[in-house]
Amino acid sequence: MLRTLFAKPRLRGGVHAEERKSATESSPVITSFPLPKKLYIPLQQHVGKPAEPMIKVGDTVLKGQLLAYSQGMISAPVHAPSSGLIIDVNDYPAPHPSALPIRTIVLETDGKDEWINIVQVDDPFALAPEEISFRVGAAGIVGLGGATFPTAVKLNMGRENQVQTLIINGAECEPYLTCDDRLMQERAAAIIDGVRIMLHGMGTASAVVAVEDNKSHAYSAMYTAALPYPQIEVIQIPTRYPMGWDRQLIRYVTGKEIPVGARSSELGVTIHNVGTAYAVHKAIRYGQPLVNRIVTVSGGAVALPMNVEVPLGTIINELFSFCQVNMDKTARIIMGGPMMGDPLPHSALPVVKGTSGVLALTKDELRDKQEQPCIRCASCITVCPAGLRPLDMANNIRINQLDTAVDLGLKDCISCGCCSYICPSNIPLVQYFKYATGEVMARQQAQHKSEQTKKLIETRNARIDKIARLQAEEERERLAAKAERERRLAAEAAEAEQEVS
């Protein structure tokens, strides 16, 4: 594929965060994680509607068996990560800052890890494109870079929009995380196979695999694996957070800027993560649904940092025991990377499809200093990849001018964390923005609700009015009829009188 030099726009914003990847980037993925006794499988591990359970407590299930089916247009099913007994379907804390309980299936494993009957496909390219996305959807695959958008929906949109370019995101720009890096180094051929299957599923001609230039081993592995396939190009991209933001990557690779409110497929581009391509390969070739994933466990409190392949639903406690996390040194637990990841209140929460990493960070690694006044240094403006002015937004949020903050572009903020990272005054800018976004949403909901109530009242009033009107009309008619009757009677009486006289 030919990309003219001048069409390649400059990168906008971003930071060079300390990478801290060395602890895990050069050792192989550990696949010998002991099977947990219990797995906690939340029914919503994706963007969209939660899946609906189709098993009940007491059922025995096999590995890969469908536990809950997807509901609605945007949703994904959930499968059993191992064989065993369903012992509960109930609300359990989700891996989220508030550990809000969500519906979760609890599976007691029987230790056999016995697969359900699965169908292998020898030639995926003989399948119809629609069949590919159908099977990807049935396998419960979602964007594994952390966005967890159902992959099948994206494949369908790509096909319907006749997308010309598929970009495979191997940027992995978050510090600490190396699960994609290791995956590319160790399973490049499988990823490339997945990419080819996706191309087939979307009817797209060519793909670009983009790898940040700090991952030279991953790059060469992918490059070699893609050599036989001229339709797949593997390129190196500059190491600069947030290179893995899909819109940044799309702009870097294709020169296209996705308008606010549009989807990339409308501009002829679709982007998927390398982990997703790998999952597609396994689902289509081997019929295996998404039941496990590679997780980076790292951070200063981890004695044995590593990448480890674990069944979905594994409780982080067990992961931490395996990696010998020092509880006393742990100051913060983060799911995902340190720039965008969510802080978790504790480690008794399950690994889900979007869990690319779990970090146990010490106090020294964190930046948790006293907030100081903004000195208007404008660093936050310089680094914002979305072209926002974080300091102005934060100033308005501080004085509760949320509407002004929205006007300044609050809704275009991608929470990438660059501004918080760079701010010399330790101002937790993203914290402000998340708070404000939540508040604005709550207000809108409240307004929506009051409008609904208003409407209800109006209909009710209208109904009462109508009844009253009808009654009044009836009454009028009755009176009119009565008057008429009396008039007639009077007339008849008069007539009679005349006749008498």
Next chain:
Amino acid sequence: MIIYAKATTKLRSGAHIGTKTSVSSIMGKVMLAIAPATVFGLYCFGWSAIFLFIVTLVSALFFEACCLKLAGRPIKATLFDGSALLTAWLLAMTLPPFAPWWVGVVGSGFAIILGKQVYGGLGQNLFNPAMLARVALLISFPIELTTWANVSPLFFPSSPDIMESWRITFSSIVPDGMTGATTLGFIKTEFSQNRLLPDILKEYSSISNFFGWTRGSLGETSTLLLAGGGVWLMQQKIITWHIPVALLATVFLLSSGFHLADSGHYVSPFLHLNSGAMFLVAFFIATDYVTSPNTPTGQLVFGVGCGLLIFVIRTWGAYPEGAAFAVLLMNAATPLIDYYIKPRIYGRDRHGKPLEISK
């Protein structure tokens, strides 16, 4: 053993990690950058300059501490963020070296109390506190603020000794023949006597101006050292090139144009750039974060504006050293510049409308 870990810190959103750069490290670097020119200035003007410098800095810290106490804010954390110290330092750099001690105290008071704290403290002020104080002093005490000392380096036989210097600073007893006008001031006075430039400038040496061996305020005289510090600040990414380059280029181009047209009445660009705090202003004062625009384009506009105003005030105005006024005027324009010049949001046009979809 099963490990159950708990977060011991507040569950704040990301980024969970951050740069090592802090407010005090930025202030510290600016002070480091300006230190050579300061040391040179202190050396050139001797003990009186040193006394004045110390008085100005100490009183600034005192005023800052008082304000913080009155406002009920934590004193220790804020006092040593370096901002008050830097403000006073910059102010001291613009004072005449033989000015009496109370000029430093009053100046610091203006800068810290009226220039910064009444607005709500660091980051809230509209005007550059050091320049505000400088202008207020100039208007209130024109004599003291325009009495410029001759170069009288430390330990030179002809320079005042420490006792004499003490009397200069604390009793305002300046020995005869120790003061004169700055180059720009001198030219201005001579113009009024209808002398022409080539004639006036017989006594002027641009080389000594370049190195700072000339009359002027305490720390503004050495163009070379100031420029060196400024370039280092750029290299350290504390400031960007936009404001200094725009400012200096504007002054250079304007003065070149006028000088070429009429070299009898318009000072040469080199003299312009070399005198009257030009580099101090360009690198250290106009670049103040709080009071300058926060986008690169805005900063260019700001720099050009400053340059233009400096030239106009110097050439046609009453004050030969017009930089402070120029900066204050542009400070006032900064909110406006920031309102009109802002970055384009991703996926939107300049007016905030979503881009068109084009395949």
